Amino acid sequence: MTHRHPEKLLVFALAGLLTAGVSSAAERAFAVGGEDKNTNITFESETDFETILGHTHTASGQVAADLEAGTASVDVRVPVGALDTGIELRNKHLQSADWLDAKQHPDLRFVSRSARRFDDGSWEIAGDFSLHGVTKPLTIRALVKPIPADAAKAAGLGKGDWLRVSTPFEVKLSDFGIEVPSKVAGRVSDVWKVKLNLFVNAKS
Amino acid sequence: MASTGFADTVRWARLGAWAALLAALALPLAAYLADRWLGREVLLIAPHDPAVVTLNRTLWSAGEPVAEVYGSPMSQPTKVLLFGGLKALHPEEEPALSLLPVTSNGKRPIQVRTLWWGVRLGMAVLGAATAVLLGISFFALRRARFATTWRRA
Numbered sequence: 107m108t109h110r111h112p113e114k115l116l117v118f119a120l121a122g123l124l125t126a127g128v129s130s131a132a133e134r135a136f137a138v139g140g141e142d143k144n145t146n147i148t149f150e151s152e153t154d155f156e157t158i159l160g161h162t163h164t165a166s167g168q169v170a171a172d173l174e175a176g177t178a179s180v181d182v183r184v185p186v187g188a189l190d191t192g193i194e195l196r197n198k199h200l201q202s203a204d205w206l207d208a209k210q211h212p213d214l215r216f217v218s219r220s221a222r223r224f225d226d227g228s229w230e231i232a233g234d235f236s237l238h239g240v241t242k243p244l245t246i247r248a249l250v251k252p253i254p255a256d257a258a259k260a261a262g263l264g265k266g267d268w269l270r271v272s273t274p275f276e277v278k279l280s281d282f283g284i285e286v287p288s289k290v291a292g293r294v295s296d297v298w299k300v301k302l303n304l305f306v307n308a309k310s
Numbered sequence: 311m312a313s314t315g316f317a318d319t320v321r322w323a324r325l326g327a328w329a330a331l332l333a334a335l336a337l338p339l340a341a342y343l344a345d346r347w348l349g350r351e352v353l354l355i356a357p358h359d360p361a362v363v364t365l366n367r368t369l370w371s372a373g374e375p376v377a378e379v380y381g382s383p384m385s386q387p388t389k390v391l392l393f394g395g396l397k398a399l400h401p402e403e404e405p406a407l408s409l410l411p412v413t414s415n416g417k418r419p420i421q422v423r424t425l426w427w428g429v430r431l432g433m434a435v436l437g438a439a440t441a442v443l444l445g446i447s448f449f450a451l452r453r454a455r456f457a458t459t460w461r462r463a
Contacts, residue, residue: 143359148382156424159384159412161356192418251369261365270369272378301382305362 132175136269136306138167138182144305147184151295158294164188169271169306173252176223180231184214204287211239227251240282248273253305266309274301316454323447327440334436341429348391349422350408352398355381357411376404381411390419
């Protein structure tokens with residue numbers, strides 16, 4: 107098969123590549139992180155011994171979204187060193203080489219591959235979650251709510267447009283090559299329930 | 311002389327066994343009373359910043375979960391011992407709800423399930439101690455009787 111106008115094919119191919127990218131012209135970039143109050147991420151381990159509710163107020167990254175068109179991309183990082191279980195010694199154990207190994211693998215990371223919006227305003231975001239040097243596919247359901255400018259101003263969130271993003275998901279530690287040490291077996295769960303509560307900001 | 315030593319061992323072992331047994335029985339009783347008087351069903355939350363709470367309250371509408379307004383909650387309520395200044399929060403939107411903020415300052419409540427876990431562990435240890443002391447008492451008594459019989463013979 108031959109084409110009489112190969113340059114046209116090249117133009118179409120380039121146009122196709124550009125439109126297939128995750129960001130569209132109407133997408134806006136929202137920054138994750140900033141002040142502590144913008145981030146409240148929790149993780150929960152439930153056993154017969156106790157339920158541990160840990161948290162962090164530290165995250166970074168970017169959410170690009172076109173709320174009208176229902177397209178979005180997400181890249182969020184959470185430093186392992188900022189995870190707080192409420193007990194200093196337990197934090198040290200959590201970050202040690204026996205567990206999450208903060209030195210070798212300093213960040214948890216979620217990078218989206220696709221996103222779609224539902225009529226109720228929630229989003230299904232499929233992507234890759236990396237923990238402890240292992241990356242696995244993960245699909246999350248996120249609630250995204252635009253914050254009215256006056257409400258954001260009254261709460262002292264700062265200038266620009268704001269979105270509130272919240273999403274729960276589960277992480278099975280053994281899937282990421284993390285074994286609960288035998289000395290705390292039965293007191294820490296293999297499955298952690300994680301919840302992200304983020305206020306993300308578009309400055310312009 | 312030897313039988314007096316054995317008799318002392320028997321006496322002390324029996325006393326120890328009784329003490330361990332009483333302690334083993336007292337543990338669940340104390341835990342039950344603590345559970346009954348201080349135990350409260352609460353939803354632990356990692357609290358939001360006060361400004362965020364104010365914002366969430368303005369965005370909240372009836373039918374939406376209330377706990378999320380104030381913090382990031384655990385998936386299930388849990389029973390904790392409320393004492394030493396710990397106080398549950400009852401939101402205006404749902405006064406029946408008991409929220410207990412947990413922060414990073416180390417002031418965290420004792421969960422009732424942890425208390426009972428400790429009681430089970432304590433009872434097992436004290437039960438084993440009781441058995442060991444009764445065993446010592448039994449063998450010391452036999453040795454004492456044997457020594458007495460041998461001396462008479």
